[in-house]
Amino acid sequence: MLLIPCPWCGPRSQIEFTYGGDATVRRPALDAPEDEWARYVYVRDNPMGPHDEWWTHSSGCRQWFVVRRDTRTHEILGANRP
Amino acid sequence: MKYSIFSLARNARSYHERWPLAWRSPAPKPRYDAIIVGGGGHGLATAYYLAKEHGIANVAVLEKGWLGGGNTGRNTTIVRSNYHLDPNAHFYELSLKLWEKLSQDLNFNVMYSARGVLNLVHSPADLDAAMRRGNAMRLNGIDAKFVTRDEIARSIPNLDCSADARFPIMGGLLQPRGGTVRHDAVAWGYARAADARGVDIIQQCAVTGIRIDNGAIAGVETTQGFIATNKLGLAVAGHSSHLAAMAGLKLPIESHVLQAMVSEPVKPVLDTVVTSGAVHFYISQSDKGELVMGGDLDFYNSYAQRGNLPIIEHVVSACLALFPSFGRLKLMRTWGGIMDMTMDGSPIIARLPVKGLYMTGGWCYGGFKATPASGFCLAHTIARDEPHPLNAAFTLERFASGRTIDEKGAGPYAWAH
Numbered sequence: 279m280l281l282i283p284c285p286w287c288g289p290r291s292q293i294e295f296t297y298g299g300d301a302t303v304r305r306p307a308l309d310a311p312e313d314e315w316a317r318y319v320y321v322r323d324n325p326m327g328p329h330d331e332w333w334t335h336s337s338g339c340r341q342w343f344v345v346r347r348d349t350r351t352h353e354i355l356g357a358n359r360p
Numbered sequence: 361m362k363y364s365i366f367s368l369a370r371n372a373r374s375y376h377e378r379w380p381l382a383w384r385s386p387a388p389k390p391r392y393d394a395i396i397v398g399g400g401g402h403g404l405a406t407a408y409y410l411a412k413e414h415g416i417a418n419v420a421v422l423e424k425g426w427l428g429g430g431n432t433g434r435n436t437t438i439v440r441s442n443y444h445l446d447p448n449a450h451f452y453e454l455s456l457k458l459w460e461k462l463s464q465d466l467n468f469n470v471m472y473s474a475r476g477v478l479n480l481v482h483s484p485a486d487l488d489a490a491m492r493r494g495n496a497m498r499l500n501g502i503d504a505k506f507v508t509r510d511e512i513a514r515s516i517p518n519l520d521c522s523a524d525a526r527f528p529i530m531g532g533l534l535q536p537r538g539g540t541v542r543h544d545a546v547a548w549g550y551a552r553a554a555d556a557r558g559v560d561i562i563q564q565c566a567v568t569g570i571r572i573d574n575g576a577i578a579g580v581e582t583t584q585g586f587i588a589t590n591k592l593g594l595a596v597a598g599h600s601s602h603l604a605a606m607a608g609l610k611l612p613i614e615s616h617v618l619q620a621m622v623s624e625p626v627k628p629v630l631d632t633v634v635t636s637g638a639v640h641f642y643i644s645q646s647d648k649g650e651l652v653m654g655g656d657l658d659f660y661n662s663y664a665q666r667g668n669l670p671i672i673e674h675v676v677s678a679c680l681a682l683f684p685s686f687g688r689l690k691l692m693r694t695w696g697g698i699m700d701m702t703m704d705g706s707p708i709i710a711r712l713p714v715k716g717l718y719m720t721g722g723w724c725y726g727g728f729k730a731t732p733a734s735g736f737c738l739a740h741t742i743a744r745d746e747p748h749p750l751n752a753a754f755t756l757e758r759f760a761s762g763r764t765i766d767e768k769g770a771g772p773y774a775w776a777h
Contacts, residue, residue: 292670293670297775299661299774300661317610319759320759321611323601326615352664
C-alpha cells in the first residue's frame with residue numbers, strides 16, 4: 279500500500295487518491311508546431327527510477343499535487359504543492 | 361528429436377533419463393544477420409518465423425534472465441480475437457489461427473484449450489456495446505455468439521445469475537474458439553523449434569547499449585560483449601521505453617504494473633474463461649486446478665513487477681460478487697508484470713526511425729494472446745524491411761498523424777486502456 283503524503287492533509291492511504299500521470303510534460307504554446315503538440319499529448323520519458331507525477335486527493339481535499347516516486351521500488355521521495 | 365508417442369515409449373525404457381536438451385546454450389557469435397532482444401514468447405516467435413518463413417537462421421535471441429521469465433510467465437494465459445476495430449480484429453484473428461495449429465507446427469504441446477471466452481453483459485449499455493462488437497466480429501469472419509442469461513446459468517452453474525446479484529447478468533458475448541494456452545510451453549516450444557532451425561538462444565545476456573553508425577544499427581553492447589548486426593528487433597514489452605532510449609528514441613508508452621493471482625487448486629469447477637468489463641475482472645481455471653484471475657492495473661507508473669493490496673482486494677471482491685461459492689478458497693499466490701501501456705491501447709509492431717531497428721511492444725494488457733502473430737509480423741517486417749499488411753496500421757507514427765487505434769475510445773491516457 280502506498281502511503282501518499284498529501285501536502286495539505288498529511289499521509290493517507292493510496293485508495294484516497296487518483297493518479298494523473300507524468301508531471302514533467304509542459305503544454306506547448308498554441309501556435310507551436312504540430313510535432314511538439316504530438317509529443318506533449320503522446321510521448322513520455324517513462325523513466326526507470328525517480329518519476330515526477332500528478333496525484334489528486336480525490337477522496338479528500340481534492341487538490342492536485344506532484345509526487346516524486348521511484349518506479350523501481352514504489353518508494354515515495356517527496357510531495358510538493360504545485 | 362521429434363516428440364511423439366514413439367519417442368515417449370523409447371525414453372520410458374531408459375527411465376526418461378536420456379532426453380536430449382530441448383535447445384543449445386551457445387556462446388554468442390561475433391555477428392548475426394539479425395538479433396532479437398527479449399527471450400519471451402514474442403522474441404522467440406520472431407526468431408522462429410525469421411528462420412521458418414524467411415530463411416534467415418543466422419539469428420540470436422538475447423535474454424537478460426531466463427526464457428519466459430517476464431510477462432510470458434506472468435500472464436493469465438487467455439487467448440481470444442474478440443476485437444471491434446478492423447486492424448485489431450484481423451491481427452488477433454491471425455494469432456488465434458496460429459494458436460489453433462501451434463502444437464503441430466512446433467511439435468510441442470502448448471495445450472491450446474478452446475474453452476470459450478465469455479464477456480458478461482450487466483447493463484443495457486453493455487448489451488449495446490457487446491452486440492455491436494459481436495456483429496463487427498462476425499462481419500470480419502470471426503466467431504461470436506450472443507448467449508442469454510439462462511444459457512449462461514445452465515453452462516456456468518457457479519456464476520451468480522440471479523436477479524439480486526450485486527452485478528446482475530443480462531447475457532454475454534461468447535467467442536467459442538477463444539480459450540487458454542499453457543504460457544510457459546509457448547516460450548519453450550518456440551525456443552526449441554527456433555533452435556532446431558539454427559537460431560542461437562543466449563540467456564543471461566543483458567543488452568546494455570545499442571551501437572548506431574551513420575544512422576543505422578551496427579550492433580549491441582551486452583554483458584557478454586559486443587555483438588554486431590544490421591537488424592535489431594526489440595521484443596521487450598514492459599521495458600520498450602528503456603531499450604528504445606538506448607537508441608535515442610522516446611515512445612508513446614508508460615510502464616505500469618498489472619497483477620494476477622491464483623487460488624489454491626481445486627477439482628474442475630469452471631470450464632470457460634469468464635470476464636466482466638463492468639467490474640474489470642477475468643477468471644479461468646488452470647489444468648492444475650487453480651483459479652487464475654486478474655483485473656485492473658495498479659494505475660501508476662511502475663517497473664517493480666509487484667503491485668499493491670487495493671487491486672488484489674478489488675479483484676477478489678469482483679470474483680466473489682460473480683462467484684459467491686469461491687469465497688471458501690484461499691488465495692495462493694499473487695504477482696505482477698510490467699505492461700507497456702501505449703497511448704491508444706494498441707501495440708506497436710513496426711520499423712523505428714533508426715535504420716535496421718524494429719520493435720514489437722506496447723502490448724498493454726494483451727500481449728500473450730498476440731504472441732504468434734506478433735512474432736510472425738515482426739519477422740516479416742525485419743526480413744522485408746516493410747510491414748506485413750496485418751501490422752501495417754501498428755506504426756509508431758500513427759500517434760502524431762492522428763491514426764490511433766483506440767479500441768476503448770479512452771483517449772491518450774496510458775493507464776486508461
